[in-house]
Amino acid sequence: xxxxxxxxxxxxxxxxxxxxxxxxxxxxxxxxxxxxxxxxxxxxxxxxxxxxxxxxxxxxxxxxxxxxxxxxxxxxxxxxxxxxxxxxxxxxxxxxxxxxxxxxxxxxxxxxxxxxxxxxxxxxxxxxxxxxxxxxxxxxxxxxxxxxxxxxxxxxxxxxxxxxxxxxxxxxxxxxxxxxxxxxxxxxxxxxxxxxxxxxxxxxxxxxxxxxxxxxxxxxxxxxxxxxxxxxxxxxxxxxxxxxxxxxxxxxxxxxxxxxx
Ligand SMILES: NC(=O)c1ccc[n+]([C@@H]2O[C@H](COP(=O)([O-])OP(=O)(O)OC[C@H]3O[C@@H](n4cnc5c(N)ncnc54)[C@H](O)[C@@H]3O)[C@@H](O)[C@H]2O)c1
Numbered sequence: 074x075x076x077x078x079x080x081x082x083x084x085x086x087x088x089x090x091x092x093x094x095x096x097x098x099x100x101x102x103x104x105x106x107x108x109x110x111x112x113x114x115x116x117x118x119x120x121x122x123x124x125x126x127x128x129x130x131x132x133x134x135x136x137x138x139x140x141x142x143x144x145x146x147x148x149x150x151x152x153x154x155x156x157x158x159x160x161x162x163x164x165x166x167x168x169x170x171x172x173x174x175x176x177x178x179x180x181x182x183x184x185x186x187x188x189x190x191x192x193x194x195x196x197x198x199x200x201x202x203x204x205x206x207x208x209x210x211x212x213x214x215x216x217x218x219x220x221x222x223x224x225x226x227x228x229x230x231x232x233x234x235x236x237x238x239x240x241x242x243x244x245x246x247x248x249x250x251x252x253x254x255x256x257x258x259x260x261x262x263x264x265x266x267x268x269x270x271x272x273x274x275x276x277x278x279x280x281x282x283x284x285x286x287x288x289x290x291x292x293x294x295x296x297x298x299x300x301x302x303x304x305x306x307x308x309x310x311x312x313x314x315x316x317x318x319x320x321x322x323x324x325x326x327x328x329x330x331x332x333x334x
Contacts, residue, residue: 078316081108085162086217086314087151088112089142089202090169092119094281095221095303099166101127102307103314104134111155111162113140114169142169142198148205164217164314165206167199167253172245179241191245196252203260207269215268219313220257222275222325226250228333234290240283250275254325261323270322272313277329279303296331 086103090096091112103110104127112127114120117139124137136159141147156162171194175187199220210216223246230242254273261271278291280300292299309328312318327333 076317078319079106079311081106081311081315083107083109084164084314085109085111085159086164086166087138087140087162087206088166088168089140089198090114092116092123093168093170094279095276095306096168097123097126098303098307099168099310100124100135101130102311104131106311106315108314109134109136109159111136111138111151111159113138113151115139115141115171142167142202143171143194145201145205148202152205152209161213162206162209162216164210164219165202166310166314167202167218167220169198171195171198176245177241177243180244183244188245188248191243192249192252195245195249196256199253200256203256203271207260207264207271210269211264211267216270217314217318218260218269218271219310220253220271220273222253222257222273223250224275224277224327224329224333226252226254227275227325227327231294234287234294236290237286238284240287257325258323265322270313270318272318272321272323273325274306274309274313275325275327275329276306277301277327277332279305291332294332295329298330301328301330 088096088100091100092114100110100112112120112124121137124135127135140151173190225247235241257271257273278300
């Protein structure tokens with residue numbers, strides 16, 4: 074038996090928030106797996122730098138493009154003019170992480186306005202890109218959408234791992250990431266006859282120099298690894314975008330070293 078379908082076959086995928094911590098890894102993984110990637114971010118300079126770094130290792134595989142997931146004109150402009158130059162788009166990775174300046178506070182300090190604004194930016198942004206890209210993909214023969222949720226879209230917060238640090242698990246994040254999981258199922262159901270697959274990845278915490286007490290407490294609730302490295306999600310993303318997952322839709326893959334068990 075030979076395994077087939079994991080190669081991305083020169084197909085073109087758009088990664089939102091492509092200049093961020095996970096976005097850079099996802100964009101690089103798509104290029105390394107034989108695909109082409111639109112590094113899209115609302116920060117145009119960082120998108121450009123990311124695409125240049127990927128092209129240095131994988132020539133001609135990355136395109137930088139400024140796109141704000143909360144701006145309808147910006148999203149529809151990408152879909153209408155980029156394919157004219159670069160050919161059809163085959164999928165979307167909803168990975169951007171918009172938040173307002175007061176995001177990340179403890180429950181008692183979150184105002185109604187902040188809650189609503191962060192829901193609108195993040196869950197609303199994922200809705201907007203999904204709505205526009207799913208319609209585009211359905212009209213052009215199908216494709217794959219992958220939404221970034223989180224373990225905290227799946228389970229209740231484990232506040233004890235934040236003790237002794239200024240960090241918390243924001244209430245907006247719980248609501249947003251649970252919403253992202255159900256948007257995944259909604260779009261998967263809506264478009265399943267149109268060849269548009271929609272799945273989610275729910276990562277555990279990614280190590281990014283968080284305070285040591287947090288890393289230790291988090292690790293105590295996981296397996297051998299604890300917090301993940303950002304590269305640990307690349308294979309799961311490529312799988313979901315590829316033909317190896319061609320009959321999979323509406324699903325959520327939790328990648329967390331057993332934290333949610
Ligand atoms: N880092 C983690 O531990 C972790 C764990 C679970 C899930 N996730 C999820 O993974 C995704 C990526 O997280 P990250 O840690 O890489 O975030 P990050 O903050 O490092 O990167 C996010 C990127 O999104 C871009 N962005 C912000 N607002 C935008 C907008 N309106 N339009 C377009 N781009 C915008 C930023 O410029 C940035 O480049 C998020 O959905 C996050 O919730 C992260």
